Amino acid sequence: MKRKSKAAKGPDAEILFARLQALAGDLWWSWQAGGADFWSALDPEGWLATAHNPVALLADGAPKTFAARFAADPALGEALADLEARRERYLGDRDTWHDRAGRPIRGLLAYFSAEYGIHESLPNYSGGLGILSGDHVKSASDIGLPFVAVGLLYRNGYVRQHVDADGRQVPRYVDYDFDRLVCRPVTGPGGRPTRVEVPILDEICQVQVWRVRVGRVDLYLLDTDLEENPEHLRGITAQLYGGGHETRIKQELVLGVGGVRAIRAMGLQPTVWHLNEGHSSFLNLERIRELMAAGEADSVPAAIERIRDNSVFTTHTPVEAGHDRFDPAMAWSHLKWFADGVGLDGPGLLALGRWSGDGAHHGPFNMTLLAMHTCTHLNGVAALHGVVSRQMFGRFWPGTPEDEVPITHVTNGVHAPSWQGDALTVVLDEHLSAGWRDRPATHPVWAAVDGVPDDAIWAAHHVGKQTLFDLARRREAARRERFGLEPWADRLEADVLTIGFARRFAPYKRADLIFSDMERLLAILDKAAGPVQILYAGKAHPADVKGQQLVQNVYKASHHPALMGRVLLIEDYDIELGRALVQGVDVWLNNPRRPKEASGTSGMKVSMNGGLNLSILDGWWPEGYSGHNGWTIGEPRSYPSVEAQDAADADSLYLRLERDVIPLYYERDAAGLPRRWLAMMKNAIRTVTPNFHSDRQVQDYVHHLYAPG
Numbered sequence: 009m010k011r012k013s014k015a016a017k018g019p020d021a022e023i024l025f026a027r028l029q030a031l032a033g034d035l036w037w038s039w040q041a042g043g044a045d046f047w048s049a050l051d052p053e054g055w056l057a058t059a060h061n062p063v064a065l066l067a068d069g070a071p072k073t074f075a076a077r078f079a080a081d082p083a084l085g086e087a088l089a090d091l092e093a094r095r096e097r098y099l100g101d102r103d104t105w106h107d108r109a110g111r112p113i114r115g116l117l118a119y120f121s122a123e124y125g126i127h128e129s130l131p132n133y134s135g136g137l138g139i140l141s142g143d144h145v146k147s148a149s150d151i152g153l154p155f156v157a158v159g160l161l162y163r164n165g166y167v168r169q170h171v172d173a174d175g176r177q178v179p180r181y182v183d184y185d186f187d188r189l190v191c192r193p194v195t196g197p198g199g200r201p202t203r204v205e206v207p208i209l210d211e212i213c214q215v216q217v218w219r220v221r222v223g224r225v226d227l228y229l230l231d232t233d234l235e236e237n238p239e240h241l242r243g244i245t246a247q248l249y250g251g252g253h254e255t256r257i258k259q260e261l262v263l264g265v266g267g268v269r270a271i272r273a274m275g276l277q278p279t280v281w282h283l284n285e286g287h288s289s290f291l292n293l294e295r296i297r298e299l300m301a302a303g304e305a306d307s308v309p310a311a312i313e314r315i316r317d318n319s320v321f322t323t324h325t326p327v328e329a330g331h332d333r334f335d336p337a338m339a340w341s342h343l344k345w346f347a348d349g350v351g352l353d354g355p356g357l358l359a360l361g362r363w364s365g366d367g368a369h370h371g372p373f374n375m376t377l378l379a380m381h382t383c384t385h386l387n388g389v390a391a392l393h394g395v396v397s398r399q400m401f402g403r404f405w406p407g408t409p410e411d412e413v414p415i416t417h418v419t420n421g422v423h424a425p426s427w428q429g430d431a432l433t434v435v436l437d438e439h440l441s442a443g444w445r446d447r448p449a450t451h452p453v454w455a456a457v458d459g460v461p462d463d464a465i466w467a468a469h470h471v472g473k474q475t476l477f478d479l480a481r482r483r484e485a486a487r488r489e490r491f492g493l494e495p496w497a498d499r500l501e502a503d504v505l506t507i508g509f510a511r512r513f514a515p516y517k518r519a520d521l522i523f524s525d526m527e528r529l530l531a532i533l534d535k536a537a538g539p540v541q542i543l544y545a546g547k548a549h550p551a552d553v554k555g556q557q558l559v560q561n562v563y564k565a566s567h568h569p570a571l572m573g574r575v576l577l578i579e580d581y582d583i584e585l586g587r588a589l590v591q592g593v594d595v596w597l598n599n600p601r602r603p604k605e606a607s608g609t610s611g612m613k614v615s616m617n618g619g620l621n622l623s624i625l626d627g628w629w630p631e632g633y634s635g636h637n638g639w640t641i642g643e644p645r646s647y648p649s650v651e652a653q654d655a656a657d658a659d660s661l662y663l664r665l666e667r668d669v670i671p672l673y674y675e676r677d678a679a680g681l682p683r684r685w686l687a688m689m690k691n692a693i694r695t696v697t698p699n700f701h702s703d704r705q706v707q708d709y710v711h712h713l714y715a716p717g
């Protein structure tokens with residue numbers, strides 16, 4: 009008898025474990041209501057110990073341990089079955105947006121990006137560009153596009169941040185074990201790993217292809233860290249945006265050339281190719297080489313004519329340093345194999361990455377210009393960024409009036425299911441019509457937000473606020489312990505106006521603008537109706553000395569006696585912290601030097617959670633600001649100098665805080681609710697969620713760029 013029951017238990021545990029692995033093996037769970045809750049209920053300690061990584065959580069346990077959890081808690085079985093049923097319906101849905109739109113993408117879309125921020129458990133992102141790619145992939149899956157994504161798999165991810173006792177940023181690289189991440193090696197016939205080859209100078213680099221499942225979409229990540237490669241080639245994919253130009257050009261060869269070869273090796277036939285930023289522009293060189301090798305084009309110009317109409321290029325920044333440029337000699341030595349193959353000489357090759365009409369005699373090889381030479385469909389990421397891009401690149405089309413320069417825009421969006429807080433979505437479930445989750449980009453459902461009771465919104469917001477404070481305290485406690493500091497004299501309070509500022513600490517974003525006149529700030533706070541808390545987060549690129557100085561400036565300001573305990577720089581900005589911030593702050597501060605912020609997306613996430621933007625009219629905000637869903641800082645104009653611009657914007661910021669933001673937050677009725685503030689919160693949710701949802705963004709790409717006409 010005993011043996012029999014044991015035998016019956018064994019397979020059950022194994023089957024259950026296989027079901028858990030199947031759920032963990034698709035990042036789909038990460039944007040489902042109840043997805044994260046399921047894993048944390050299954051193994052609360054493992055969930056925290058693995059930093060929210062179900063693949064690692066399962067690897068650390070035994071099937072029978074998990075089976076015992078299910079035996080002890082029947083709710084777990086129900087939750088698992090519910091998630092499985094929903095996933096099956098999702099994967100089998102034949103009535104997606106793409107179906108209803110008549111399947112405008114006839115074949116397959118291939119999307120290339122150097123980074124993907126899908127979930128904190130896959131460390132494949134540095135910041136905005138990666139989060140945008142991740143949200144794009146999720147929406148492509150949700151709306152049913154035939155879509156594959158290609159990127160690189162970084163052994164050390166992007167730099168992590170410690171902040172030492174003096175506020176200096178200390179870079180930290182983690183060695184990730186790919187077996188504990190959600191990626192799995194792609195295998196071909198006979199179960200052999202799928203490998204492709206990329207020429208790197210005089211050598212051939214072997215590249216392994218990994219797959220990450222993101223709902224309906226496969227994300228393929230390329231990895232050079234293989235025993236077959238010599239050490240210097242193994243390190244190509246070590247760090248995202250690490251190393252110098254030499255490493256960068258090698259990474260971009262692996263991404264572009266290796267990416268096309270990987271797609272071919274898997275037998276895929278894309279009909280549209282999207283170059284998300286110039287890092288992947290080499291993919292078009294490989295497509296040119298393919299056409300000529302196959303005899304389908306007899307010259308490079310003829311091959312470009314063949315590829316350009318199904319090539320889409322998105323530029324993401326008006327900041328010059330954000331465009332990859334390579335020394336001509338470096339570009340030539342890395343691309344000589346290509347030039348030889350297609351019969352180009354040095355000047356002919358370099359002309360592909362230079363301004364038209366410049367001749368081939370000077371200037372670096374520019375990846376943005378390579379994309380513009382080889383793609384018909386070009387876009388910026390917000391309306392204002394479209395205007396700025398047409399100015400920046402107008403001379404690429406000599407004689408064309410600026411407003412006719414063929415660069416359009418698709419305003420960015422964010423994947424609301426990934427960013428809206430659970431407490432708020434429960435409230436919305438109660439009050440919005442049933443379709444709000446499935447047809448999020450349709451407007452009528454959002455009108456109902458105005459009818460949601462104030463106290464329900466306020467209570468949901470406070471859940472997010474508490475979660476944010478908990479995370480801030482945990483991270484700060486860990487930091488202080490590491491550096492042997494006294495515990496933090498924490499004065500965070502839920503009923504205090506809480507401002508958030510989190511972004512890359514690049515100088516143009518002016519992280520310390522609010523501290524530029526400390527006396528004035530303290531005077532405002534002194535007279536205010538109530539206190540103000542400010543939570544900061546953000547990394548500076550390890551090579552950005554000025555950015556690191558900003559980290560230190562903010563850190564030092566947070567130690568001013570009048571601000572201590574209420575102003576905090578939280579370490580290591582990542583998706584987990586980003587989610588907590590956008591769901592927990594009352595006000596999101598954004599004060600870049602206009603017009604340098606191409607779009608910005610964190611403010612959209614904040615609005616969707618009822619937070620109010622206090623922002624320069626840059627990036628997406630000129631389109632998002634309705635007059636009643638947040639505030640502006642400064643004037644939409646240009647200035648004779650950076651100093652004049654900074655002074656004018658700081659003045660405007662102080663006035664806004666003093667006259668508008670702080671008084672309105674502390675204006676309470678008999679029930680203790682800030683009614684006029686709450687009306688603005690609802691405006692933010694109602695106006696921003698449908699318009700800045702990444703479903704809308706990807707749909708715009710389909711209509712205007714992927715399948716125009």
Ligand SMILES: *Cc1c(COP(=O)(O)O)cnc(C)c1O
Pocket residue numbers: 134135136137139510511512581582583584586587607608609610611613
């Ligand atoms: C949304 C997000 C970003 C990008 O936001 P910006 O407004 O462009 O700075 C960067 N990092 C994280 C973790 C995010 O969640």
